[in-house]
Amino acid sequence: MSELRIRAKELDGADELAGKRAEFVLDTASDGASGTAGVYLDGNSLGALPAAVPARVADVVARQWGELRIRSWTESGWWTAPERIGDRIAPLVGAAAGQIVVGDSTSVNVFKAVVGAVRLTRLADPGRDEIVVDATTFPTDGYIAESAARMTGCTLRPVTPDRVPGVLGERTAAVLLNHVDYRSGRLHDLPALTAAVHAAGARVVWDLCHSAGALPVGLDGHGVDLAVGCTYKYLNGGPGSPAYLYVREELQDRFDSPLPGWNSHAEPFGMRPEYEPAPGALRGRVGTPDILSMLALEAALDVWDGVSVEQVRAKSLALTDFFLECVAAYVPDGRVECLTPLAHGERGSQIALRCPDAGDVMRRLIGRGVVGDFRHPDVLRFGFTPLYLGFADVERAARVLAEVLTADGD
Amino acid sequence: MSELRIRAKELDGADELAGKRAEFVLDTASDGASGTAGVYLDGNSLGALPAAVPARVADVVARQWGELRIRSWTESGWWTAPERIGDRIAPLVGAAAGQIVVGDSTSVNVFKAVVGAVRLTRLADPGRDEIVVDATTFPTDGYIAESAARMTGCTLRPVTPDRVPGVLGERTAAVLLNHVDYRSGRLHDLPALTAAVHAAGARVVWDLCHSAGALPVGLDGHGVDLAVGCTYKYLNGGPGSPAYLYVREELQDRFDSPLPGWNSHAEPFGMRPEYEPAPGALRGRVGTPDILSMLALEAALDVWDGVSVEQVRAKSLALTDFFLECVAAYVPDGRVECLTPLAHGERGSQIALRCPDAGDVMRRLIGRGVVGDFRHPDVLRFGFTPLYLGFADVERAARVLAEVLTADGD
Numbered sequence: 001m002s003e004l005r006i007r008a009k010e011l012d013g014a015d016e017l018a019g020k021r022a023e024f025v026l027d028t029a030s031d032g033a034s035g036t037a038g039v040y041l042d043g044n045s046l047g048a049l050p051a052a053v054p055a056r057v058a059d060v061v062a063r064q065w066g067e068l069r070i071r072s073w074t075e076s077g078w079w080t081a082p083e084r085i086g087d088r089i090a091p092l093v094g095a096a097a098g099q100i101v102v103g104d105s106t107s108v109n110v111f112k113a114v115v116g117a118v119r120l121t122r123l124a125d126p127g128r129d130e131i132v133v134d135a136t137t138f139p140t141d142g143y144i145a146e147s148a149a150r151m152t153g154c155t156l157r158p159v160t161p162d163r164v165p166g167v168l169g170e171r172t173a174a175v176l177l178n179h180v181d182y183r184s185g186r187l188h189d190l191p192a193l194t195a196a197v198h199a200a201g202a203r204v205v206w207d208l209c210h211s212a213g214a215l216p217v218g219l220d221g222h223g224v225d226l227a228v229g230c231t232y233k234y235l236n237g238g239p240g241s242p243a244y245l246y247v248r249e250e251l252q253d254r255f256d257s258p259l260p261g262w263n264s265h266a267e268p269f270g271m272r273p274e275y276e277p278a279p280g281a282l283r284g285r286v287g288t289p290d291i292l293s294m295l296a297l298e299a300a301l302d303v304w305d306g307v308s309v310e311q312v313r314a315k316s317l318a319l320t321d322f323f324l325e326c327v328a329a330y331v332p333d334g335r336v337e338c339l340t341p342l343a344h345g346e347r348g349s350q351i352a353l354r355c356p357d358a359g360d361v362m363r364r365l366i367g368r369g370v371v372g373d374f375r376h377p378d379v380l381r382f383g384f385t386p387l388y389l390g391f392a393d394v395e396r397a398a399r400v401l402a403e404v405l406t407a408d409g410d
Numbered sequence: 411m412s413e414l415r416i417r418a419k420e421l422d423g424a425d426e427l428a429g430k431r432a433e434f435v436l437d438t439a440s441d442g443a444s445g446t447a448g449v450y451l452d453g454n455s456l457g458a459l460p461a462a463v464p465a466r467v468a469d470v471v472a473r474q475w476g477e478l479r480i481r482s483w484t485e486s487g488w489w490t491a492p493e494r495i496g497d498r499i500a501p502l503v504g505a506a507a508g509q510i511v512v513g514d515s516t517s518v519n520v521f522k523a524v525v526g527a528v529r530l531t532r533l534a535d536p537g538r539d540e541i542v543v544d545a546t547t548f549p550t551d552g553y554i555a556e557s558a559a560r561m562t563g564c565t566l567r568p569v570t571p572d573r574v575p576g577v578l579g580e581r582t583a584a585v586l587l588n589h590v591d592y593r594s595g596r597l598h599d600l601p602a603l604t605a606a607v608h609a610a611g612a613r614v615v616w617d618l619c620h621s622a623g624a625l626p627v628g629l630d631g632h633g634v635d636l637a638v639g640c641t642y643k644y645l646n647g648g649p650g651s652p653a654y655l656y657v658r659e660e661l662q663d664r665f666d667s668p669l670p671g672w673n674s675h676a677e678p679f680g681m682r683p684e685y686e687p688a689p690g691a692l693r694g695r696v697g698t699p700d701i702l703s704m705l706a707l708e709a710a711l712d713v714w715d716g717v718s719v720e721q722v723r724a725k726s727l728a729l730t731d732f733f734l735e736c737v738a739a740y741v742p743d744g745r746v747e748c749l750t751p752l753a754h755g756e757r758g759s760q761i762a763l764r765c766p767d768a769g770d771v772m773r774r775l776i777g778r779g780v781v782g783d784f785r786h787p788d789v790l791r792f793g794f795t796p797l798y799l800g801f802a803d804v805e806r807a808a809r810v811l812a813e814v815l816t817a818d819g820d
Binding site: 066 | 435450452456458459463464467468472474475476477479480482483488513514515517518521545548549550552553554557561562568593640648649650651652653667668669670671672675679680681683696697698699700701702704706776783785786
């Protein structure tokens with residue numbers, strides 16, 4: 001057994017989160033080529049299935065919907081699910097209860113948050129007319145920010161995150177940033193950038209899609225104004241599970257949503273023609289929440305019982321460190337280039353490797369049971385979910401990657 | 411056996427849709443008071459569970475998510491579900507394929523549609539600045555229309571539907587109307603109102619929440635511009651199942667969504683910073699669709715196999731006629747007042763009865779197994795879903811209602 005395989009075994013033996021793996025459904029079948037189980041490194045796109053979810057969803061469908069039907073809006077807690085599940089997510093992103101609601105897609109929540117941020121800034125300074133956005137952002141944030149700018153009479157200013165502090169000024173109304181870059185896996189400096197936006201008199205919106213559930217966020221501690229995130233990556237909520245919106249408590253009574261649906265009314269069943277926004281986080285709700293997806297997410301969050309984000313972060317860094325070490329040992333020099341920063345303080349929970357034939361390489365990797373994803377035009381993206389990945393998985397993934405990269409094609 | 415019970419039995423015997431009842435999960439348990447099964451008259455709020463749904467959802471969770479994971483976006487058809495399921499809904503609302511996408515809540519789709527309608531009108535006539543909305547609408551439509559007005563520089567003009575033709579004019583940009591009123595059950599004249607809006611040079615958005623699946627809509631035939639609807643009422647998609655957006659084919663290349671998410675990009679996996687809207691109906695998509703709720707809906711739509719909306723409409727009118735006849739026979743004169751029009755051409759698939767103690771009456775009805783709902787302050791609302799209700803159910807509901815209304819309280 002190679003030295004790295006022995007190391008992997010030792011690291012797995014000392015892993016205090018190792019027991020969590022049993023709470024997920026993972027491959028037990030062998031893959032064709034090597035007789036070993038697959039390695040799922042795409043939890044940063046769609047988290048694996050938590051084992052508690054199927055029975056919970058079956059109960060929601062058969063009993064709550066099938067038997068109780070309409071009564072479940074109250075008796076099964078459907079109506080209050082968006083804020084109840086928001087409070088389950090809150091400790092994972094460093095937020096006290098009462099500041100997060102779950103519902104709608106990330107894109108829709110970006111719209112609420114960016115428009116809301118512009119309006120908050122303008123309460124004090126009505127003339128501000130610029131929205132700054134991360135130019136390297138996952139595209140939907142940029143598209144939605146552009147629409148928000150158009151509909152609030154602002155100009156959109158896309159800049160790379162390192163240039164953000166330099167462009168902030170008296171015109172800045174809102175700034176939309178990613179905590180971790182979806183492509184490179186770079187972790188941005190949330191505390192410093194938040195402080196810089198505040199110093200300029202503006203409001204910041206953080207997109208936590210690639211950080212929530214993988215590393216500490218500290219929304220309350222760092223004074224973040226608004227944040228959004230998806231729940232199907234490191235929170236394992238299932239395909240297209242609803243996103244969430246964080247509105248800092250002290251801003252809630254001034255948060256002015258562009259999507260004031262009946263679910264955010266102070267008295268939703270009063271059916272009043274005049275809109276009166278509810279107090280608190282639920283002002284971020286819109287229409288009827290999608291209960292099946294939402295309650296699957298609630299069940300999925302049970303895997304966090306007894307786990308701290310700090311533990312997860314420590315293991316995440318150990319996993320990505322070890323992956324890079326294995327890649328360096330196995331893959332010929334110069335065959336791939338690492339896009340992800342080596343400094344822990346600048347790294348999320350993924351490793352992005354650039355190679356010119358990335359599309360073909362990823363297809364062959366997946367054929368060998370090592371599942372990451374490909375990002376156009378030349379990036380291999382590997383996500384590391386500490387709750388269900390071990391060091392032996394990581395070593396095997398790097399080994400198969402090296403075999404694929406050195407083969408002539410198969 | 412009373413004459414009405416005999417009639418009910420005869421009507422059930424002649425009902426060509428009677429066999430459809432077996433495709434739903436309905437009460438078999440007896441209720442405490444009379445030993446008879448419950449009657450579910452709240453399908454206009456949450457449709458009953460189609461029997462095919464639990465196994466389908468279980469497969470989506472355990473196999474598609476649990477085993478195939480990320481591969482399901484292509485291999486299980488997740489990515490194309492919004493337009494595929496839209497095409498399943500299309501014939502139910504009189505639309506050719508390629509004009510409907512499923513996703514997001516009704517409220518969010520109202521926002522897309524109303525802003526889109528204003529922008530379409532302004533392509534020809536940029537100065538138009540008024541949005542007309544049904545003043546008696548389900549509240550969320552009014553709240554969202556107000557936000558759309560604010561964000562497009564329009565004034566909102568709420569008027570009752572009968573006054574709509576009189577207020578249309580050179581300032582009208584968009585009109586948002588309900589096909590069936592959520593409270594009274596009144597069916598509005600979609601062909602005439604659509605023609606009136608067009609004659610004024612504006613665009614119309616129809617909310618089909620309370621008509622789709624209950625009666626013919628004829629979107630294409632009547633030249634409707636845009637429409638939205640939910641899928642959890644007469645389409646039985648489950649709690650909070652995603653809504654849909656119809657954009658008439660000839661308008662699609664000019665439809666300019668206020669929520670341009672990455673799912674509506676011409677090349678979504680190109681990850682390009684510039685937004686380029688996709689052609690066709692999928693321009694109405696936004697972010698990642700909620701797959702669990704969406705595929706539950708897809709399974710639920712199987713109950714429409716071999717059924718025409720015209721058949722459903724004929725039975726719906728027969729059910730509501732018979733309910734009114736039974737109420738007239740059983741309930742003392744003057745105890746309730748019917749808010750729903752008696753003319754078939756003005757009636758949806760519900761009956762709304764006004765009585766001063768409606769809240770208390772509905773609580774007691776539900777206690778007796780007859781489930782309708784209460785709308786503030788004095789309305790008893792009963793929805794009639796022809797696919798799973800029979801005439802004996804209707805007779806029993808009216809009989810229990812009469813007992814509750816004539817009792818001193820129980």
